[in-house]
Amino acid sequence: xxxxxxxxxxxxxxxxxxxxxxxxxxxxxxxxxxxxxxxxxxxxxxxxxxxxxxxxxxxxxxxxxxxxxxxxxxxxxxxxxxxxxxxxxxxxxxxxxxxxxxxxxxxxxxxxxxxxxxxxxxxxxxxxxxxxxxxxxxxxxxxxxxxxxxxxxxxxxxxxxxxxxxxxxxxxxxxxxxxxxxxxxxxxxxxxxxxxxxxxxxxxxxxxxxxxxxxxxxxxxxxxxxxxxxxxxxxxxxxxxxxxxxxxx
Amino acid sequence: xxxxxxxxxxxxxxxxxxxxxxxxxxxxxxxxxxxxxxxxxxxxxxxxxxxxxxxxxxxxxxxxxxxxxxxxxxxxxxxxxxxxxxxxxxxxxxxxxxxxxxxxxxxxxxxxxxxxxxxxxxxxxxxxxxxxxxxxxxxxxxxxxxxxxxxxxxxxxxxxxxxxxxxxxxxxxxxxxxxxxxxxxxxxxxxxxxxxxxxxxxxxxxxxxxxxxxxxxxxxxxxxxxxxxxxxxxxxxxxxxxxxxxxxxxxxxxxxxxxxxxxxxxxxxxxxxxxxxxxxxxxxxxxxxxxxxxxxxxxxxxxxxxxxxxxxxxxxxxxxxxxxxxxxxxxxxxxxxxxxxxxxxxxxxxxxxxxxxxxxxxxxxxxxxxxxxxxxxxxxxxxxxxxxxxxxxxxxxxxxxxxxxxxxxxxxxxxxxxxxxxxxxxxxxxxxxxxxxxxxxxxxxxxxxxxxxxxxxxxxxxxxxxxxxxxxxxxxxxxxxxxxxxxxxxxxxxxxxxxxxxxxxxxxxxxxxxxxxxxxxxxxxxxxxxxxxxxxxxxxxxxxxxxxxxxxxxxxxxxxxxxxxxxxxxxxxxxxxxxxxxxxxxxxxxxxxxxxxxxxxxxxxxxxxxxxxx
Numbered sequence: 001x002x003x004x005x006x007x008x009x010x011x012x013x014x015x016x017x018x019x020x021x022x023x024x025x026x027x028x029x030x031x032x033x034x035x036x037x038x039x040x041x042x043x044x045x046x047x048x049x050x051x052x053x054x055x056x057x058x059x060x061x062x063x064x065x066x067x068x069x070x071x072x073x074x075x076x077x078x079x080x081x082x083x084x085x086x087x088x089x090x091x092x093x094x095x096x097x098x099x100x101x102x103x104x105x106x107x108x109x110x111x112x113x114x115x116x117x118x119x120x121x122x123x124x125x126x127x128x129x130x131x132x133x134x135x136x137x138x139x140x141x142x143x144x145x146x147x148x149x150x151x152x153x154x155x156x157x158x159x160x161x162x163x164x165x166x167x168x169x170x171x172x173x174x175x176x177x178x179x180x181x182x183x184x185x186x187x188x189x190x191x192x193x194x195x196x197x198x199x200x201x202x203x204x205x206x207x208x209x210x211x212x213x214x215x216x217x218x219x220x221x222x223x224x225x226x227x228x229x230x231x232x233x234x235x236x237x238x239x240x241x242x243x244x245x246x247x248x249x
Numbered sequence: 250x251x252x253x254x255x256x257x258x259x260x261x262x263x264x265x266x267x268x269x270x271x272x273x274x275x276x277x278x279x280x281x282x283x284x285x286x287x288x289x290x291x292x293x294x295x296x297x298x299x300x301x302x303x304x305x306x307x308x309x310x311x312x313x314x315x316x317x318x319x320x321x322x323x324x325x326x327x328x329x330x331x332x333x334x335x336x337x338x339x340x341x342x343x344x345x346x347x348x349x350x351x352x353x354x355x356x357x358x359x360x361x362x363x364x365x366x367x368x369x370x371x372x373x374x375x376x377x378x379x380x381x382x383x384x385x386x387x388x389x390x391x392x393x394x395x396x397x398x399x400x401x402x403x404x405x406x407x408x409x410x411x412x413x414x415x416x417x418x419x420x421x422x423x424x425x426x427x428x429x430x431x432x433x434x435x436x437x438x439x440x441x442x443x444x445x446x447x448x449x450x451x452x453x454x455x456x457x458x459x460x461x462x463x464x465x466x467x468x469x470x471x472x473x474x475x476x477x478x479x480x481x482x483x484x485x486x487x488x489x490x491x492x493x494x495x496x497x498x499x500x501x502x503x504x505x506x507x508x509x510x511x512x513x514x515x516x517x518x519x520x521x522x523x524x525x526x527x528x529x530x531x532x533x534x535x536x537x538x539x540x541x542x543x544x545x546x547x548x549x550x551x552x553x554x555x556x557x558x559x560x561x562x563x564x565x566x567x568x569x570x571x572x573x574x575x576x577x578x579x580x581x582x583x584x585x586x587x588x589x590x591x592x593x594x595x596x597x598x599x600x601x602x603x604x605x606x607x608x609x610x611x612x613x614x615x616x617x618x619x620x621x622x623x624x625x626x627x628x629x630x631x632x633x634x635x636x637x638x639x640x641x642x643x644x645x646x647x648x649x650x651x652x653x654x655x656x657x658x659x660x661x662x663x664x665x666x667x668x669x670x671x672x673x674x675x676x677x678x679x680x681x682x683x684x685x686x687x688x689x690x691x692x693x694x695x696x697x698x699x700x701x702x703x704x705x706x707x708x709x710x711x712x713x714x715x716x717x718x719x720x721x722x723x724x725x726x727x728x729x730x731x732x733x734x735x736x737x738x739x740x741x742x743x744x745x746x747x748x749x750x751x752x753x754x755x756x757x758x759x760x761x762x763x764x765x766x767x768x769x770x771x772x773x774x775x776x777x778x779x780x781x782x783x784x785x786x787x788x789x790x791x792x793x794x795x796x797x798x799x800x801x802x803x804x805x806x807x808x809x810x811x812x813x814x815x816x817x818x819x820x821x822x823x824x825x826x827x828x829x830x831x832x833x834x835x836x837x838x839x840x841x842x843x844x845x846x847x848x849x850x851x852x853x854x855x856x857x858x859x860x861x862x863x
Binding site for chain 2: 050051054057059060079080083084086087088092094096098100101102103107110111112114115116117120123124143145159163
């Protein structure tokens, strides 16, 4: 493994079924992600983007190939070690938010910290700070059902960050959001990137992909194209997602 | 009419679609109705056979006894002089006797028991002629043994016994209605045996068996001109009543004997009735959980029914019809099971003629058992059916899960707990009614177990005290022992049924919790909880309410036993019995929840999140 890579995958595979019903969701992927890099993975529905993300984050185990995370081979980690990795080193942001409906925004955010056995008062303070950071300081006591889609996704991002992970994985983070909410989320990702956070964003929206440092195109489980973008994020986010006319810049 | 047809058709289709669940529901309701039916069937089991036996044996309307108190000469002419005039008393229409009665010790096959040996002639008696069911009538050196006593001893015609050490042959086995079956319990505390078996010998043999310690006594069987007035007749000659235990003359009306016969099954009946109500409560709990789970699965079906024009009433009707139909089937099956089991518990009826082992399925028994089955099903399914009927069509079609419950204070407190307990408290509070149901289910079960332990302790004390009150502590009281064995058998049966239903409840509740919290569980793992922490959390979510239920069950069990015992003397079981019951229950709960919890905690995270996402 290259010492400079945070994540490195070689011939990574994930298969479902057998014989004629065999599906190769991820088919021989090679990938290197450097610390602080922002990578976007794009492709049509069912091309294996989300499965790849699940493998990278230790939510699922690969069928073959090798995957290193922070210098460790994920395939050799026990379930307990994988859980610890998810708890301390990886933050997930899902398209469907996946918030606990019975917990307030603050309680949702502090949950991973409590699982990491952070002292309750410290977990609470971290959650409060993060909610302030994503602009939801005044919504900390609200249940998810009382929040808009964009607000829910910002809570989910705050939750992903609460244990200060080295890698944030976002699966279609704006898929359920309108343009204004999409802009809010992308601004947060922009701030995270500026602060040196490593981000992998799975999306099928080209405008979101255009904000990344590197854009990977996936098709039928394999990488078909990889583009390093220069200056993509220097353009206005609003312009990128069509809220503003580029002529107006 | 067409609506009813649609309801029945849809209900029938759904039942056929899930036969396993339908069978499970039937078994749960059946367990409760079978116990109830059994309790009801035993009521009066011995009343009808007593009448039959009384008619077949020319049973007396009143029985006079004169058993000398204390020691003296073996013959007791004074007793004879005292009892004989009753044969000529006003309102007496016929009699047999006075018959000599001795009180020897019978031994058979290593057992020794006290008996009341009544001397008889060869000629049939006008009043109280025992009806032979096996062998022949008495002759010199050969005795006839009352059937329930013979059953308890395991003795048959042709066997050899000894009376006061003298060898005798068993000529036959017979039934009679002059004494309560299985011993003459109402003579308890007299100077003679407290609870002897009954045998018949020749008059000469009876007289020869009298001793200085137990002098000869006499009985006189009386027919009255007005049998219904037997109690008043008895009062005229025996103003002290049957409880006056000073020895001498007693007159016992036939109503008293019939009542005593009826009491033989009183304990079993009480145990079964109390047990059946506990089982019914558990059945409601089991059904509520199963029905709740089914309703959650049927959300989309409800939406489809409504989308194609089904009214809320139709939706509720279909759901209720399923459970009511199952209840009727289960009620009928429970009645059959109760009817088939009853003869196994009515062996004391062997002392009487007629269908002692064939309790009657009367209309009230049928109505009550089916009514309880329907009530159980209605209680468990009414609220879920109503909720389904009120669900909006769009929500139902979207299969939207019922939002979980929230308890802000508990959530705040739980942050200070170790991770498994934090997860357990939060999982539990999502469905507070289910937690309450689980806790109540364990409370009911432990109440039943604790009540059984109290009953066992009381029975054990009675059993050890039984022979001790006799003048010869070395004697066995086979009648008493066989009765306590029967009672123990019933207690054990009820306990096993309670434990099985409670186990079903715990398993259902855990599965329901696991199913309901699949998304939360997967999400928690995605956020870093280990499978072990989740397994422990899911188990603890059942164990915490179970602990509360088990502790409440100790108090409940004592209350239940006290209520069922109606103030009779009770003995407290040793503390370690109760501690073992509570710990055993909690270990059983932990064991039953471990497997589903472990499976749930190892479901694939990504797959579950994608499938069960909100």
